[in-house]
Amino acid sequence: MQVGPKTYVFGVPKFETKAGVILGTKQVLVVDTLHHPSEAKVLKDAAESQGREVGWVFYTHWHGDHTFGGQALDGLFVSSDKCAEQVQKRFSREQLGRLAAQDPRYPADFEVRIPSITFSDAMTIDIGGACVRLERWAGHTPCSAIAVLEQDGVVFAGDELFVQCHPWAGEAALARWCSNLKRLMDVGSDLGTVVPGHGPVLTGRDIRREIGAFLSYLEGTLATASGLAAKGIAIEEAMAYPGFPQIGCEMTDNEIRMRQSSIERACHEIWELQSVRGL
């Protein structure tokens, strides 16, 4: 799907994961790499069909559904420094070997490419005729970053934004994530197109509506946790409370697991806050 003169978005049905291809005059910057090297080949083919090579590969964050396709791509790998650290730490050779043995979609020599170029808060990459700004926002995970191409009016939010599905929130900073979403609403509305890590690409009025819906879900989860904490109940009991918000009515096993990750994160954040205040 083309979302701007220089910008294309590719997706796979599994969790509606998204990746992007941004065309410079000579080189291409790829945003995230999908779940498998076989899926990432479409990103490389898109660059080559335009007579260009992949010069840069940007990981928005360390999770496998954004980094596992990297082996199919050449070029310089770039991410936040915290993301590069996590990629190196989390995926041992043994683990990846086991994954490849279980799942034929991974090659026998499966590896996750580790970014060699990193930034702490932000950096800009000139790909020839276009500058892409990378910024670490650290809501979804401490390493999460976004990419902005002002010329095309596009922001790739990575997993700072999930649209119409439950997020994985196991490493999230929920209060910070909520402020990030308010900022994304403004930045995205000014630019015109927002590409989430999962779910449909947003344009026009859908930007405020869908980001607003996701923000309400996270704020509602925090508010529910806060209400339970105020009643003085134990955190374990709060985590099992059935009245937390949910997105949509279809709850697959995966959605149930994802929703629970938000509930547990919210409870940890609220109970931590309470213990700090109690000192």
Ligand SMILES: [Zn+2]
């Ligand atoms: Zn993801």
